[in-house]
Amino acid sequence: xxxxxxxxxxxxxxxxxxxxxxxxxxxxxxxxxxxxxxxxxxxxxxxxxxxxxxxxxxxxxxxxxxxxxxxxxxxxxxxxxxxxxxxxxxxxxxxxxxxxxxxxxxxxxxxxxxxxxxxxxxxxxxxxxxxxxxxxxxxxxxxxxxxxxxxxxxxxxxxxxxxxxxxxxxxxxxxxxxxxxxxxxxxxxxxxxxxxxxxxxxxxxxxxxxxxxxxxxxxxxxxxxxxxxxxxxxxxxxxxxxxxxxxxxxxxxxxxxxxxxxxxxxxxxxxxxxxxxxxxxxxxxxxxxxxxxxxxxxxxxxxxxxxxxxxxxxxxxxxxxxxxxxxxxxxxxxxxxxxxxxxx
Numbered sequence: 001x002x003x004x005x006x007x008x009x010x011x012x013x014x015x016x017x018x019x020x021x022x023x024x025x026x027x028x029x030x031x032x033x034x035x036x037x038x039x040x041x042x043x044x045x046x047x048x049x050x051x052x053x054x055x056x057x058x059x060x061x062x063x064x065x066x067x068x069x070x071x072x073x074x075x076x077x078x079x080x081x082x083x084x085x086x087x088x089x090x091x092x093x094x095x096x097x098x099x100x101x102x103x104x105x106x107x108x109x110x111x112x113x114x115x116x117x118x119x120x121x122x123x124x125x126x127x128x129x130x131x132x133x134x135x136x137x138x139x140x141x142x143x144x145x146x147x148x149x150x151x152x153x154x155x156x157x158x159x160x161x162x163x164x165x166x167x168x169x170x171x172x173x174x175x176x177x178x179x180x181x182x183x184x185x186x187x188x189x190x191x192x193x194x195x196x197x198x199x200x201x202x203x204x205x206x207x208x209x210x211x212x213x214x215x216x217x218x219x220x221x222x223x224x225x226x227x228x229x230x231x232x233x234x235x236x237x238x239x240x241x242x243x244x245x246x247x248x249x250x251x252x253x254x255x256x257x258x259x260x261x262x263x264x265x266x267x268x269x270x271x272x273x274x275x276x277x278x279x280x281x282x283x284x285x286x287x288x289x290x291x292x293x294x295x296x297x298x299x300x301x302x303x304x305x306x307x308x309x310x311x312x313x314x315x316x317x318x319x320x321x322x323x324x325x326x327x328x329x330x331x332x333x334x335x336x337x338x339x340x341x342x343x344x
Contacts, residue, residue, distance in 0.1 A: 006036040007043030007163050010222050014040050031060035038066040045160040045193055047073035049200040061095040068102060069142055072158035073197045104140035111174050112144065112155045121177050122169030123187030133192045134181055135159055141167035145193055148181045159193045188233060254301055255310060267320045269327045276328035288333055295329040
């Protein structure tokens with residue numbers, strides 16, 4: 001109970017968890033305690049110790065998950081899925097959740113191998129020095145150390161996971177992640193684990209039992225800093241969402257306007273300067289510059305790219321409006337011929 005939910009948010013907290021949970025295991029803790037201990041060890045990038053502990057957690061569904069992740073932390077990066085399938089899956093909500101994550105993990109590994117697929121990822125960090133590496137997270141919450149190239153991400157190994165909630169950042173297809181790295185973006189700027197995972201450090205394990213007041217204060221400061229970073233990221237995500245909603249609303253308004261125009265029947269070709277000015281929403285005595293500005297503002301709304309995905313009737317109405325707008329521009333600028341007949 002003192003260890004809390006595994007894995008903890010900071011490295012020192014994870015070492016403290018390892019110390020407390022290992023003590024609980026030694027005192028007779030069951031499969032769930034072993035699974036939590038495996039989670040903390042995996043998050044500390046100690047896969048050999050995590051595998052050893054998880055293999056003894058018979059009956060706990062999450063043991064299958066930590067076995068899969070720990071097995072992929074050491075190169076070659078392919079988890080031992082045969083060993084995972086050999087674990088008792090159990091039943092209940094936890095077993096179903098672990099099965100879903102294992103399916104997502106398999107899809108993510110296939111995407112990284114092929115470069116295409118429907119899996120979703122999030123960018124956690126990118127190194128700027130050689131060898132260039134990136135850290136990404138999948139919907140499964142598995143983390144991946146990858147080597148970025150111009151158009152792909154080569155899997156180096158699985159990295160330490162922040163726990164089951166890590167996949168909340170995974171919203172983008174692999175191609176978008178590659179493009180982000182190509183543009184120089186660094187995600188949430190997390191440190192990148194080395195290519196080779198760590199070995200279990202007994203001295204740091206024992207230090208977890210000797211926590212002093214200064215250490216606790218430092219952990220609180222680190223936690224406060226993490227909260228500030230999370231809030232800043234959330235504010236950026238909300239701003240991006242508001243911008244996207246604004247774009248969607250503008251598109252919907254354009255669709256509504258085109259539909260209204262479609263319901264009004266054919267668009268007549270202007271026959272007088274007054275008709276042309278009314279179509280362009282300017283005065284009949286407007287100068288050439290104002291005519292051009294009004295024409296460009298109107299014609300862009302009818303561009304084929306804007307209406308390509310809309311109903312054929314709306315596309316046809318946009319084409320007819322384009323013809324009428326061009327005729328209005330020619331008439332007001334004096335570059336056209338005699339007025340055209342109304343379309344039949």
